[in-house]
Amino acid sequence: MRSLSTQFRKAVKLAAMGAVVLLAACNVGPAQFVNTDITGSALVANFKLKDLSGTERTIESYKGKVVAMFFGYTHCPDVCPITMQQWSEVKTKLGEKGDNLQVLFVSVDPERDTPELLRSYVPQFNPTFDALTAQSSEELKPLLSGLRVFAGKVEGSTPDNYLMDHTSASYVFDQQGRARLLVRHNADSAPVISDVEQILDGK
Numbered sequence: 001m002r003s004l005s006t007q008f009r010k011a012v013k014l015a016a017m018g019a020v021v022l023l024a025a026c027n028v029g030p031a032q033f034v035n036t037d038i039t040g041s042a043l044v045a046n047f048k049l050k051d052l053s054g055t056e057r058t059i060e061s062y063k064g065k066v067v068a069m070f071f072g073y074t075h076c077p078d079v080c081p082i083t084m085q086q087w088s089e090v091k092t093k094l095g096e097k098g099d100n101l102q103v104l105f106v107s108v109d110p111e112r113d114t115p116e117l118l119r120s121y122v123p124q125f126n127p128t129f130d131a132l133t134a135q136s137s138e139e140l141k142p143l144l145s146g147l148r149v150f151a152g153k154v155e156g157s158t159p160d161n162y163l164m165d166h167t168s169a170s171y172v173f174d175q176q177g178r179a180r181l182l183v184r185h186n187a188d189s190a191p192v193i194s195d196v197e198q199i200l201d202g203k
Contacts, residue, residue, distance in 0.1 A: 031203035034191035036182035043171070043179040045069065047143035049106070049132040052119050057132060059177040065102045066199050067173040068183075071149050073109035073164045074121045079185055080105075083170065084125040090192050091126060097200050100175075105131040108140065108151035108166045147171055147179070174199050 031037070045059040045067075059067070068087055072080035084105065091098040105122050107113040110133060118131045134140045137151075144151060149167040156162040172181035172195075180199055183192055 031180075031195070031198040033181060033195045033198070035184070035187060035195050038171075038179050038182050041179055043148065044146040045143060045171070045173060045177065045179070046146040047132065047140075049134055049139070049143070050115070051130050051132060052115070052122065054115065059173065062102050062104075062173075063177060064175050065100050066175060066196060067102050067104060067177075068170055068196070069104045069106060069147075069173070070170045071106045071108050071144075071151065071166050073107055073166070074113050074117055075109065076164070079168045081125075083168070083185060084122075084129070086186075086189060086192075087170070088126040088129070089189050090196060091128070093189070093193050094197060094200070097197060100200055101196060103129045105129060106140075106143065107131060107133045108144075108149075109164050110134045110136055110140065112160075172196060172199065175202075 031039070048056055048058055051057050068090075070080075070083050070087065072083065074080075084103075087103045091101050091103060094101060103126065105118075107118060113133060115133060118133055122129050122131045140151070143149070151164060151166040154163040154165050168185035170183040171179060172183060174180050181195055183195075
């Protein structure tokens with residue numbers, strides 16, 4: 001009788017251990033994104049651009065962090081400030097995990113977006129945000145091409161008064177610099193937070 005009881009206790013213990021292992025496996029399973037999953041796509045962030053401090057950066061410079069990249073310009077009247085504010089909300093709501101999320105604003109208007117202007121524009125949304133800037137549109141081409149981003153000038157009333165038509169989505173890269181997520185403009189914050197958190201967790 002005692003032998004059967006011992007065997008029963010062992011069986012229960014093994015079953016419990018199996019359940020723990022199963023739960024752990026579920027926790028490290030593949031990501032389940034609400035936004036567009038671009039994992040395994042041919043999209044690459046190919047660039048050598050300067051940040052707000054004037055340091056040349058590549059995607060390798062951010063290895064170990066999740067990177068959210070948005071293309072815009074400082075004279076943008078609506079889409080850009082809204083998107084930057086949304087990313088600030090996402091980073092804040094991620095709490096301590098948000099420390100490992102780097103938001104990058106890539107200027108598609110190097111003609112007007114001087115380093116000085118970007119240094120006053122970008123940090124107002126969040127002091128941890130950084131910007132990447134080129135000296136010319138030509139220098140931006142490898143990055144735009146690698147991510148299939150569109151950017152083109154829309155002539156205005158004067159040569160200096162123009163708009164930039166550009167891709168409004170954000171691209172999220174994992175800690176190894178691989179494209180993982182496409183977040184469309186004005187996406188709900190809650191799913192974005194959930195999706196980014198999964199990448200931060202290594203999924």
